[in-house]
Amino acid sequence: MPADALRHVAVVGASLAGTVLADALRRNGFDGRITLIGGEASPAYSRPALSKGVLTGKEQLDDILLHPLGSDVEQRLGTHVVSVDLDARRLVLDDGDEIAFDGLAITTGARARRLADLGAAEPGARETTFRDILDARRLGGELDRARRVVIVGAGILGMELASACVDRGAEVILIDQQPPLRAQLGEFLADLAVAAALERGVRFVQDASVRIRGRETPVVELGDGRRFEGDVVISAVGCLPNVEWLAGTHLDTAGGVRVDSRGRAGGNVVAAGDVAAYPSGSGHRRTPLWNSAMEQARTAAAALLRGDEAPPLIPPEYFWTEQFGLAIKACGTLPPAGQPIYLEGGPGASELLLQWRSGDVPTTAVAVNTRVPVKKLRALSRRA
Ligand SMILES: Cc1cc2nc3c(=O)[nH]c(=O)nc-3n(C[C@H](O)[C@H](O)[C@H](O)COP(=O)(O)OP(=O)(O)OC[C@H]3O[C@@H](n4cnc5c(N)ncnc54)[C@H](O)[C@@H]3O)c2cc1C
Incomplete structure (x- = not known):
């Protein structure tokens, strides 16, 4: 669809990628209607700050809000899109409303993967995950009382959560199938972080098989029979793209919404952020990182307006973490x-x-x- 025929863009997902994309549409000169629909009730905030500042009590929601959008973007917050008809160009919301659009941006991000998703949890087991401000407040409250926290998954998020829990005075046990952080940061940096964690008293445990059980008091059981009981058991085992609302469309959503190097999923549909799988040297891949979400959002906004004339994504290849x-x-x-x-x-x-x-x-x-x-x-x- 030529850009001059694009009068109303619906952006679904109102966190980093969604707000950057809406802003980039305006910066690229789009003067049509933009509707931003987001499942969370609060305006967009910095998710990385949840595990670094909010959980340790140094920051509150007000401190971590993203730059607000102008009043020329209509916002429907606290509202989920439940389905879309791409042929009829119509969204259905969870309150029953429908929204017609002629351009669609998919920025619904990801949610925490659970051990239950991996078949590694007994039904009803008390498994805590960490993804949004509500999770941060809930876990923050639990840490007022918790003496022992067991974390499954010693990747970046697991290590950051361990660091915050130690800061809050908890004893922390970190369990993983792999050596901590190696897959993400390589041996040298992983060793540096692990040494800092050990100095703060974190205990690392490795086992190929992990299972969580227990409704009141959660317990992690390992393949070799060891059991670790915690006041809280947190799983930090990756994230899953929020694509269920796209069921029934022609879009390829198996490993995230598959897009081309300009973020286009076909026709008048683009995707950016944690939900999107962009081409990479090793096939289409999601890159669930802050700077990737930002750059993809800018790329996709330009492509929605200018098509092939817009530049393809240059992956930012930038990442940061704070721990111990x-x-x-x-x-x-x-x-x-x-x-x-x-x-x-x-x-x-x-x-x-x-x-x-x-x-x-x-x-x-x-x-x-x-x-x-x-x-x-x-x-x-x-x-x-
Ligand atoms: C605790 C934590 C710490 C992190 N730390 C770092 C870090 O240090 N460095 C780094 O590079 N990255 C970090 N990240 C990753 C970074 O935060 C993400 O890459 C970024 O938030 C992705 O933004 P997004 O907008 O694509 O998705 P998200 O932030 O996941 O937002 C998607 C939004 O869409 C909404 N949504 C979902 N489905 C629907 C629907 N059907 N209808 C309407 N709305 C919907 C969701 O409610 C959510 O608000 C961290 C992530 C977490 C969780």
């Missing part, structure tokens, strides 16, 4: 392989600027507890 006193910012390929070169600091130092190379070619640059502009970090992660 370590502020880690990374640009380039993750996980980096092998040992880094120390550009600043050295073995044992708490402030580091690191670079990984493949032969002579830089692949990854990482700052640990050091203020380095992202632009500089990015330059250090690439061939000059």
